[in-house]
Ligand SMILES: Nc1ncnc2c1ncn2[C@@H]1O[C@H](COP(=O)(O)OP(=O)(O)OP(=O)(O)O)[C@@H](O)[C@H]1O
């Protein structure tokens with residue numbers, strides 16, 4: 001440790017780096033006692049440093065945890081041991097998967113440094129960055145398309161209407177088709193243009209339950225007529241800081257996708273909300289810690305997202321539907337990103353969940 005620390009002007013510098021890192025870091029002594037935890041590790045184990053520093057690693061994880069094999073391996077070979085997708089599930093914290101490294105330090109003798117990189121966190125961040133990138137590349141394209149297509153399209157539509165006036169009513173089917181399809185393309189381009197909309201929106205405290213109720217009512221009176229939409233709401237949910245209309249658009253898109261995926265009978269959509277003040281993770285910027293305690297999910301028991309499509313569903317133009325634009329989820333990801341939240345999807349046939357995590361409205365204490 002001394003050698004490592006000597007690269008810094010002060011030992012505090014080393015500690016402050018560990019403190020700032022978003023991944024949980026622990027030091028273990030030769031008796032498996034915990035000798036250091038950074039704030040991310042406190043959060044990961046949902047326990048303060050004062051208590052953790054009185055514990056042994058065996059107190060935190062079940063005796064058959066695969067982490068112990070890594071620890072033994074690192075001690076035996078006196079070299080770093082790493083493994084991806086290690087199961088760190090506990091009764092207390094539920095299911096958790098992390099990439100783990102265990103590295104011996106030269107001193108104090110027998111010290112190991114353990115780093116954890118929670119899997120779902122890494123995946124959430126990837127997904128978020130990916131859809132943001134895709135959306136950014138659409139800004140320019142949307143502007144060009146809007147300009148190059150909308151104007152000639154208006155001309156085509158107008159010409160069809162003029163021709164229509166000269167036709168007998170029974171011959172108007174084709175011109176009506178031209179008008180209807182022109183309107184559809186125009187609608188598509190309008191939706192693309194909304195990606196280019198980089199205006200900062202004003203955030204107000206929004207009651208998500210009111211948003212979801214509204215979405216459910218509209219859905220059930222139109223595309224989801226006859227489909228059961230159940231609600232499991234957490235009454236303690238505080239307001240989210242956001243734009244009500246945009247949030248309605250988000251959940252309308254998710255519910256519409258769910259409805260599209262349902263079988264002809266026995267289909268069900270469930271909307272849930274939950275308040276999880278413990279859910280925090282390191283933001284990709286400047287060590288700032290992100291708290292996304294509001295969880296809203298849209299679940300359906302439909303066909304499920306095809307596995308090969310899964311990595312791309314938030315990309316624009318990805319669709320399996322004959323008349324789909326593939327913009328629904330791209331827009332959802334953009335709006336959730338603008339709200340400082342993340343969205344992720346888990347899907348197997350008969351159980352597809354879109355999970356949206358959002359920050360609470362400013363002024364509300366976590
Ligand atoms: N709940 C779901 N169940 C199964 N597949 C889904 C679900 N939600 C989305 N998908 C898949 O993801 C694709 C992309 O969805 P997205 O909403 O972006 O576009 P779309 O619904 O096809 O078209 P649009 O929303 O523009 O009408 C869908 O075509 C579908 O294959």
Ligand SMILES: [Mg+2]
Pocket residue numbers: 253256257327328329
């Ligand atoms: Mg859609």
